[in-house]
Amino acid sequence: MTDGIRPLVAGNWKMHGTSAALGELRAIGNGFLHGLDADVEALVCVPATLMSRAFEVVSRTPVALGGQDCHAGASGAHTGDIAAEMLKDAGASHVIVGHSERRTDHGETDLQVAGKAEAAWLAGLVAIICIGETRAEREAGETLDVLTRQIANSVPDGAKPSNTVVAYEPVWAIGTGLTPSVDDVAEAHAHIRRQLADHIGADAAARMRLLYGGSVKPANAAELLSIDNVDGALVGGASLKAADFLAIAEAYRTF
Numbered sequence: 022m023t024d025g026i027r028p029l030v031a032g033n034w035k036m037h038g039t040s041a042a043l044g045e046l047r048a049i050g051n052g053f054l055h056g057l058d059a060d061v062e063a064l065v066c067v068p069a070t071l072m073s074r075a076f077e078v079v080s081r082t083p084v085a086l087g088g089q090d091c092h093a094g095a096s097g098a099h100t101g102d103i104a105a106e107m108l109k110d111a112g113a114s115h116v117i118v119g120h121s122e123r124r125t126d127h128g129e130t131d132l133q134v135a136g137k138a139e140a141a142w143l144a145g146l147v148a149i150i151c152i153g154e155t156r157a158e159r160e161a162g163e164t165l166d167v168l169t170r171q172i173a174n175s176v177p178d179g180a181k182p183s184n185t186v187v188a189y190e191p192v193w194a195i196g197t198g199l200t201p202s203v204d205d206v207a208e209a210h211a212h213i214r215r216q217l218a219d220h221i222g223a224d225a226a227a228r229m230r231l232l233y234g235g236s237v238k239p240a241n242a243a244e245l246l247s248i249d250n251v252d253g254a255l256v257g258g259a260s261l262k263a264a265d266f267l268a269i270a271e272a273y274r275t276f
């Protein structure tokens with residue numbers, strides 16, 4: 022946690038969910054309607070195919086919606102891609118860019134990620150920029166260097182707390198049930214805050230939300246979310262079940 026920063030718990034449904042999943046989203050919305058929003062802001066990044074219907078489901082709740090990727094261009098001949106403006110039009114307020122699954126599956130580079138973040142801003146979306154080291158990089162002792170490089174190249178000039186969230190997701194912790202130690206998360210997040218200060222200025226860096234992502238579950242949420250400079254979570258698998266996602270957000274009631 023960071024004094025003065027309202028935490029954000031964000032779900033990333035990845036390539037999961039047809040219209041049958043909207044019941045879980047409705048349950049998440051109802052959960053936040055009953056007081057949770059006083060402690061924490063909620064966001065669910067749904068598949069683009071669900072965005073419009075998801076918006077109908079949560080529009081009267083405190084839960085916001087996000088996309089999972091966008092193209093760096095505003096429009097054009099890019100079959101299968103989605104422009105940030107399209108996500109916004111369908112009901113999104115946020116979009117994830119540079120998730121490690123995009124970097125691995127689609128070879129996205131830091132510079133491409135920066136371009137997508139700028140496209141998100143142009144459309145009026147908040148960019149959730151993901152960074153994080155692979156297992157090999159951690160074992161080689163390169164974690165902080167990787168984060169330094171990714172911040173320098175993936176976070177564009179102009180990033181500020183109102184248009185950007187940075188999510189630290191160690192690649193080896195995603196979907197594996199493994200998490201870094203409390204000390205390792207604290208070290209990484211403090212480093213990210215310092216690097217952002219060098220890159221975008223101390224004031225903006227001090228107020229920017231830094232999320233932790235990678236095997237966040239109800240059982241470990243309180244421990245992970247109480248770490249200094251961890252201002253929320255980016256939750257994959259556990260965000261698919263309303264009860265688990267709400268239980269993670271409930272961790273903020275205990276602080």
Ligand SMILES: O=C[C@H](O)COP(=O)(O)O
Nearest residue numbers: 033195196235236257258
């Ligand atoms: O975007 C979310 C992350 O990749 C974490 O996924 P996970 O909670 O299933 O490990």
